[in-house]
Structures are given as C-alpha cells and as structure tokens.
Amino acid sequence: MQLAKANLAPWSSQLELNCLDMLEQLGQIPDHSLDLVFSSYAIHHLTDQSKLVLFKECFRVLKHSGSFVLIDVMRNDGQNRNDYLNNYLSMVEKDWVAINPIERARITEHVRANDFPLSPSEYQSLARQAGFRKEGLLDAHSFHQAWAYQRLS
Known part of the structure; x- marks a missing residue:
C-alpha cells in the first residue's frame, strides 16, 4: 500500500x-x-x-x-477448471523461468487449491x-x- x-x-x-x-x-x-x-x-x-x-x-x-x-x-469460454489449471500451470512451468523450482511448486500448490x-x-x-x-x-x-x-x- x-x-x-x-x-x-x-x-x-x-x-x-x-x-x-x-x-x-x-x-x-x-x-x-x-x-x-x-x-x-x-x-x-x-x-x-x-x-x-x-x-x-x-x-x-x-x-x-x-x-x-x-x-x-x-478461463476460455467452454473450458473447465481442470483443463484451465493444467494449461495455466504448464505455462507457469515453461515461461516463468526467473522463479526457482521451489517457488514454482508453491505457486502450483496455491493455484490448484485457490484459483476458481x-x-x-x-x-x-x-x-x-x-x-x-x-x-x-x-x-x-x-x-x-x-x-x-x-x-x-
């Protein structure tokens, strides 16, 4: 703030x-x-x-x-949450290279549990x-x- x-x-x-x-x-x-x-x-x-x-x-x-x-x-129109999560997290894994693997694992855990x-x-x-x-x-x-x-x- x-x-x-x-x-x-x-x-x-x-x-x-x-x-x-x-x-x-x-x-x-x-x-x-x-x-x-x-x-x-x-x-x-x-x-x-x-x-x-x-x-x-x-x-x-x-x-x-x-x-x-x-x-x-x-999400894309017609896309279910599970497909969205898999696609989004694939992008995170592929493109967010500045973030170390431990932080990416935390992001993955957060997204799967909390993103709707x-x-x-x-x-x-x-x-x-x-x-x-x-x-x-x-x-x-x-x-x-x-x-x-x-x-x-």
Whole structure:
C-alpha cells in the first residue's frame, strides 16, 4: 500500500486506497458514491456465489455512470477448471523461468487449491445479473484479461 500511495501521490486528494476484505468493505460503502471500483487478481479466489455478490455490491456503490474494472486470470469460454489449471500451470512451468523450482511448486500448490476463475462470458453473465449493461475488453494477454463493466442506470 505504501508503494501505491507513493505512486498515486499526485492524485491523493481524489482517491482513497483500502486493502481490506473486498466484500466486507463494499458493504460499508454508501449507495451510488464511487466513480470506480478496481480489482486486480483477487476475484478468482471467490466462490461463484461470492463473485455474484461482489458484482451486485459494485453496481450498488457505483454512481450512475461509474465503472467496475476487473483485471484477473480467466478461463476460455467452454473450458473447465481442470483443463484451465493444467494449461495455466504448464505455462507457469515453461515461461516463468526467473522463479526457482521451489517457488514454482508453491505457486502450483496455491493455484490448484485457490484459483476458481471464470470465462469472460461467465463474468458478463454475472455483470448482467447485477445490473451492468455495458462491458468492454480493455486488454488481454494469454490467461490474463482486463475488463470494464459500466453502470448506465
């Protein structure tokens, strides 16, 4: 958080940084009070039901033209979790050469136990259920994607 605060210092009067349980924190924010909710590499750890709750809470706290930006790992449409995990971890083993084998083993253990990514279309479905009416792909690189979901009501 200290590094983020330092990097964002020129805009410090326009933002508030928090590092808390995301669902708990969102529940404490007043309706229609934020312009932006940003999440990076966190949501894939939630259950599918908690992901829906998160989308609904993001929709609730956003101003009428606000956006929820999601950066995370994503499965391909139609791909099951097991195939995703095998493909993702093969990429880690092949491409993450700067990380020693012990650390890669820890990453593998973490990913297999804790990663539950959805596909872009599954996230779009959650967004629609929550009330979002516009979404757009911001960037994609392999398994990693950035999406914006805009509240238009």
